Amino acid sequence: MKALRVINPGPQSLIEDRGRYGFTSLGVGRSGAMDRAAFALANRLVGNPKGAAVIEILLGGAEFEAQSDLWIAVTGAWGVLQAANRPAEPNCAIRLESGDRLSIPFAEHGIRYYLAVRGGIEIPETLGSRSTDTLADLGPQPLRVADELSIGLSSIDPIPVVDVMPVRLPPQDAIELEIRPGPRRGWFGPESWSRLFSTNWIVSPRSDRRGIRLEGAALSRVKQEELLSEGAIPGAIQVSPDGVPTILGVDHPVTGGYPVIAVVTDDTVDRLAQARPGQQLRLVLATGR
Amino acid sequence: MKLLPYGEKAILVEFEDLDSTVSAFIGMERNKPAGVIELVPAARTILVRVDLAKIGLRAAAEWISQVESEPSSSEPRSYETKSPEPLLVRVRYDGQDLASVAKLLGMSVESLIKWHTSTPWICVFTGFAPGFGYLAGGNKNVPRLETSRQSVPTGAVGLAGEFCGIYPRSSPGGWQLIGSTGLELWNLDRVPPALITPGVSVRFEAVSK
Numbered sequence: 370m371k372a373l374r375v376i377n378p379g380p381q382s383l384i385e386d387r388g389r390y391g392f393t394s395l396g397v398g399r400s401g402a403m404d405r406a407a408f409a410l411a412n413r414l415v416g417n418p419k420g421a422a423v424i425e426i427l428l429g430g431a432e433f434e435a436q437s438d439l440w441i442a443v444t445g446a447w448g449v450l451q452a453a454n455r456p457a458e459p460n461c462a463i464r465l466e467s468g469d470r471l472s473i474p475f476a477e478h479g480i481r482y483y484l485a486v487r488g489g490i491e492i493p494e495t496l497g498s499r500s501t502d503t504l505a506d507l508g509p510q511p512l513r514v515a516d517e518l519s520i521g522l523s524s525i526d527p528i529p530v531v532d533v534m535p536v537r538l539p540p541q542d543a544i545e546l547e548i549r550p551g552p553r554r555g556w557f558g559p560e561s562w563s564r565l566f567s568t569n570w571i572v573s574p575r576s577d578r579r580g581i582r583l584e585g586a587a588l589s590r591v592k593q594e595e596l597l598s599e600g601a602i603p604g605a606i607q608v609s610p611d612g613v614p615t616i617l618g619v620d621h622p623v624t625g626g627y628p629v630i631a632v633v634t635d636d637t638v639d640r641l642a643q644a645r646p647g648q649q650l651r652l653v654l655a656t657g658r
Numbered sequence: 659m660k661l662l663p664y665g666e667k668a669i670l671v672e673f674e675d676l677d678s679t680v681s682a683f684i685g686m687e688r689n690k691p692a693g694v695i696e697l698v699p700a701a702r703t704i705l706v707r708v709d710l711a712k713i714g715l716r717a718a719a720e721w722i723s724q725v726e727s728e729p730s731s732s733e734p735r736s737y738e739t740k741s742p743e744p745l746l747v748r749v750r751y752d753g754q755d756l757a758s759v760a761k762l763l764g765m766s767v768e769s770l771i772k773w774h775t776s777t778p779w780i781c782v783f784t785g786f787a788p789g790f791g792y793l794a795g796g797n798k799n800v801p802r803l804e805t806s807r808q809s810v811p812t813g814a815v816g817l818a819g820e821f822c823g824i825y826p827r828s829s830p831g832g833w834q835l836i837g838s839t840g841l842e843l844w845n846l847d848r849v850p851p852a853l854i855t856p857g858v859s860v861r862f863e864a865v866s867k
């Protein structure tokens with residue numbers, strides 16, 4: 370049996386795949402890999418099926434050991450890896466022999482790495498997915514020291530022949546997100562709407578897979594009545610009573626009771642996965658369609 | 659009915675009251691066109707999520723307006739129940755807020771319990787936590803606590819707004835607690851894991867322990 374051993378999970382390492390779909394009637398949301406493009410690339414680089422489970426590593430400072438000969442790839446956040454005591458590139462397939470260690474440094478760009486292992490992480494599914502949902506407390510527990518992860522043997526594609534993928538690194542300066550009006554835009558005055566675009570937002574340290582809090586300005590409501598909970602999606606920008614906007618992440622609650630002023634476009638919402646605490650964030654109005 | 663924008667892949671449909679939301683939800687679930695991935699019902703709204711490769715927002719909006727225009731209100735409280743027998747939930751009426759809620763509603767504790775156990779409750783939507791169903795039918799309005807509790811125990815039975823709900827597990831919460839049940843509401847080894855899902859009717863019964 371192929372396996373990968375956790376030497377050090379760093380601040381947080383979670384198993385994630387595409388997530389859960391169609392369970393909102395149970396009160397369960399999508400969850401899954403937060404940076405879908407990095408997740409897909411990691412699997413592609415080792416010839417895995419599209420939805421194979423990978424490890425989402427927050428910040429870095431993590432180490433793993435191959436318990437058998439393995440192919441792996443690391444995508445998403447960027448830092449110089451050490452594989453078998455040699456520097457190794459992210460965004461390409463790396464061969465580890467049994468006993469080799471892979472260490473993932475604290476990220477220089479972005480904040481979430483994706484570690485795919487050829488064959489996929491093999492653990493039982495919960496409601497059709499191997500993802501950890503940190504809000505619903507579903508799926509596998511966060512990885513701990515000495516965990517041994519089984520690697521699948523399902524039929525897969527050959528390892529693509531590429532030296533290095535031309536991947537745009539997550540930005541170190543401001544992250545830009547495109548937004549469109551949300552259902553409760555009218556609950557806020559025009560000055561709050563324009564403040565969304567004119568503010569140099571800062572990503573709060575109190576941000577996680579459930580939501581990214583923004584610091585920098587308060588958005589004030591013109592309509593004060595209580596909102597009854599309504600359906601939510603990742604990327605919805607909800608505003609709490611103190612005027613603080615929070616962009617919902619993949620582990621968001623299925624319904625929420627704060628008014629949604631705007632919604633981040635599907636094309637740009639994954640950039641949130643790489644937003645570092647303290648990083649600048651700009652909102653721009655989406656054009657077209 | 660109002661259609662509100664929700665980004666490029668969803669529309670939020672808002673209704674006048676709970677009854678029209680529920681009957682529209684039933685109608686929409688019955689005639690969902692390809693491309694409408696999911697409907698997320700709530701107290702006054704239904705969030706319609708679409709797959710743009712299969713249906714555009716404009717076509718989805720047209721479908722939503724047509725569903726509404728179907729005469730669906732011949733029986734105003736036509737909630738579809740999933741089972742003929744309601745789910746029986748035995749409750750110890752010992753909640754921390756029982757006395758103050760009764761006072762708030764201008765009733766005695768006894769008549770509050772009588773109201774709660776004689777009401778035919780029905781789950782109209784879920785959310786907040788896995789297995790947490792919003793039960794409607796009580797026709798009373800109870801405000802949330804001013805400050806949420808850090809931790810509400812598993813099985814706590816609470817009231818908020820027009821709804822009754824049971825905490826499937828311990829979590830923070832702002833509902834006013836009137837009692838508790840030992841019934842296991844969420845269990846992943848069960849299919850489905852939640853006992854209370856939209857359409858399930860619920861009856862409460864008072865027990866002494």
